[in-house]
Amino acid sequence: MRSIKIKSISSVAIVLLIVAAVPAIGFTQPSVDAGRGLVLDFGYWNIEWIEMAFTEGMDGDAVLDRACESKGYEVTRLADGSVYSVNGQVNLVGVKWAMYVLSGTGWARAEPKSVEAEKNRVITWARSSGEASLVPATDYSGFSYYGYAKDGMSAITGKKLSVVTLAPSVTETVASVKGIDHIIGTDLYSNYPKMISDKHASGDIAITGGYTDPNYEWIIKLAPDLVFCDGSVGQQVVMADKLRKSGVGCVVLYDATDVSAMFGNIWITASALGLSANANSTIRNLRSAIDTVSGIAGETGKRVFVSLSADPSPWTSGSHTFMSDIVSSAGGKNIFDSQSSSWFMVSKEQIYAKQPQVIIIIMDGRVNSNERYREIVDGLDPVWKETPAYRNGDVFLFTGPAGDILSRPGPRLAEAVELLSKVLNPEAFTEKDPLDAIPKYFSDDYQSYLIYQKEVFT
Template sequence: MDPMVDNSWIHEKRPSGRSGWQSKMMKTKVFMTVAVILAGTILAVSLNGLGSNATLYQSEGVVVDFGGYKTSWTDVDYKEIDDPVELLVKASEKHGYTYTMGEDGKLESVYDGSATYSNDPTHSWGLWYVEKKSTSFTRSEGYGIKASDYTVTVWAYTEKDAEPAVAVDATGTSIYGYSQPSSMVTLSPVCTEIVASMNAVSLIVGTDSYSNYPSSVVAGRDNGSIAVVGTYTDPSYESIMHRGPDMVICDGSQYNQVQVAKTLRNSEVNSVVLYNAEDEKSIIDNIFITGVAMNYGMRALDVIESMTYAMNAIRSAVSGGAGTSVMVTLNTDASPTVAGSYTYVSDMLSSLNGNNVASEMNGWAHLTSEYVTKYNPSCIVILDSGTYSSGDYGRMLANLSPEWKNTDAYKNGNIYLLCEDIGELSQRASPRSVQFFEILARILNPDSFPDGIVVPKTIGNDYVSYLTYTKDLGFGD
């Protein structure tokens, strides 16, 4: 199995909200303990690039969020200003905003220099905050709070029932206020590919052993400018520190990476922990988090907009299509590992006329052989990470178990093998996941696209040949 797929939470109930990330990971039994723990008392420290009186890695200031991931940050010393309205005044002075308050004292509109964002029946301004040690937003009932009581305070222009753009990482640490790094370490292929999408491979001085995209990362390893600092599940604190990075991007789906992030922060190394990618939004959020922390916010917005535009176009092309019962699996075992609910794959299926037969299971789950027959999918998509090559389709079919051969998918010739490069890509919740999204859309809706491209039963290194909407969205070299 490709190490990018997290199936450590098989059959667990999904905790409500993002604040459940720690309890899920603490239950994980397969991960090793962190190799190196710093001795001594853990002290709260102030990091370069945070607010003037930042403690425990938290920046001091205020966010103004105009919607659509368009945000601005203003550093403010809470010892000087702690009132949210005064923070808005400070942000307006810095960025050239003009705002109006209503007779009731509530914020009514903000002009950002190019457009006015006013309260209307669908959108409104509100004051939001994230409690310390939390990852979820709360909308303040009034403006009389103190910013210093919270991790982040945000003046946000949101739709009804919507929340501001994510403002903390998976450990509840603010993503705002860091200095732009001059050197970085990435601890998973997803982290590496997100940084690469920022056009910032030149900043990477270390990665995990599995990161192999884009080609400039491989070239960097070959010429010695990029070092291997451990595996996806077992990063080495000492190897990371030896590279001297200004910032480390960690994958929150791995317990050991969360622990290393804590140790790095105690050593005054800026560390950002990404969320486990359960759906399209969390993939987008992780791109935004990385871009904001790096001070590459505009580039992150470009990546997000190009991904969103392509995915919406694909969804539009397949709208109205007939639903197809689908099983997406990581292997061809008699008892395979399949994509259940709360995986980005299942989220993709739901928007592409696919009915996930394993939706009653959570995460990447182990499916017993009898359930393959019971679920009887009409289409099976195999995400292979090294067992097969593009010439092995016949051998793969011949080796399937009786349970697989008893499905409608087998009988009707609707088993697809994604192997080699696309097999690897499909198991990474990175910006390139839009390309997997298009391949999946074409498999489930073969008659919905006007370009005449026919997706074969096996796709490998040639997967770009079957792309139109996302052909140029590899976000690599």
């Protein structure tokens, strides 16, 4: 892990590292003069960040009015003074315009007339069902993620923002909001999009350490404006605290245990880069792809076992994991979804007792031939072979780059949902297009089986 000579690590190994990297520390108090402004949330991931000064005497209504005036938006109010519509976006049943202010690290609804705007840094006006449906109020560590940049330019230097990313999923999230040109350093294992690997090879992007052992000195030497960290990895949360004490801005993304959390990370990342508008288009494209394939696949309810190896007693995912969520999005049911542990080892007897109808194996290396596929499947433990999945030929291998999309909780989860949807209900897709058939194994060529995705990494 600690040698710079290492060129790659399996996605399976990275997932297992997360299990031992749960953060349990205190955080440095925010010292960055975070940007002031309004989050104008129309709902359904149509959000705007409007930077503005909150002057003395302004209340919540005045904030909304001034922000909308700057954008040319009309605000309509009811007789009682409550907001009915903004820019033509009206209240709906259970989804209404309201104002929210920061309370700790979350949002709290507030009466607009009672709010002294100058005492707040960020205010939200949202057409929503309540606090739980809003974008994250802060990053994972409780810091504001606004004010670092505007249109990709540093708020401090006025120059192009430079960033370091400390995890593959984080790197891909930055790239998905058109931030790839801002990256000057990554962890050792980031390799997507291809431009990242190319820039590693050319020396344009430096290596700043491993996944669970980022190197403080290497990061400081690069003098980045901003470092993006993975909040599911304790060592990265500690590193963010240390870097902030040295005057380096950091944004810690949340553990993306479901698709919604992943969308939240995309918004946080784009906003920190000063490119919040890019988050909307990225999220819309991902939602469209997920909704389309989920609609085609329907709810099969098939019992799915996801294994991180072909070992008789492997690691698997429990509840509250991105893996369980994408299986559900694809119309299936994770057989260990009732387990409170996120990732854990399971015995072959437990697997047999659940009688999975589909088995997904994420493996190191690459499987690129029918012969290699048969060799692996034929070599499975005899207990595994006493399941409907094996008897019916529904054992699927995700290897190499295909394994990455099931192991990294980032913007390629939409690709994972499409492939899993086709695994669980292949007939629904071939009925629409007879050529939309899939093999029993995926590797470098997995993208050739994706036809419902919209471009994200441009």
